[in-house]
Amino acid sequence: MLQIRPTCEHCNTNLPYDSKEAMICTFECTFCKDCVALLKEVCPNCGGDFTDRPIRPKHHLDKHPASEKVVFKPVDLEKHYKNLENK
Numbered sequence: 374m375l376q377i378r379p380t381c382e383h384c385n386t387n388l389p390y391d392s393k394e395a396m397i398c399t400f401e402c403t404f405c406k407d408c409v410a411l412l413k414e415v416c417p418n419c420g421g422d423f424t425d426r427p428i429r430p431k432h433h434l435d436k437h438p439a440s441e442k443v444v445f446k447p448v449d450l451e452k453h454y455k456n457l458e459n460k
Contacts, residue, residue, distance in 0.1 A: 377429055377439035381405040383412070383448050388426075390439040395426035403444070413457060417448045420460075 377390050378401070386405045388395040396409045398416035409423050416423065429439065 374437060375427065375429070376401055376442070377426070378403040378444060379439065379441060380443050380445065381408055382444050382446060383408040385443070385445045390434065391428050391431070393425070393428075396423040397426045398423055408448075411450065412448065412453060415453075415457060417453045417456075 375397070378388070380386060380388055381395075381404050382402055383404055384407070386394075386407075388403060388405060394405045394407075396404050396406055398419055398421045400416070400419050400421070402416050402418045403426065404412065404416075404423065414423055415421075429437065
């Protein structure tokens, strides 16, 4: 089951469970759409692409709540871009 992380990993913007701005990679790294654009749509952690994070229906939140764990580790964009060039 998806963790539904509460913030963008790069800029720490709030991304509530029903946010249409949340994007995830295959490992559930979570970023906002603005940061995904900065990252050139490549996950800095796994090198995969992003997709819209699904919205968990509200009636499931009591039994399966969204995560409260914040993962905040801003990306070194210069290093990320350099890695993209070397692929």
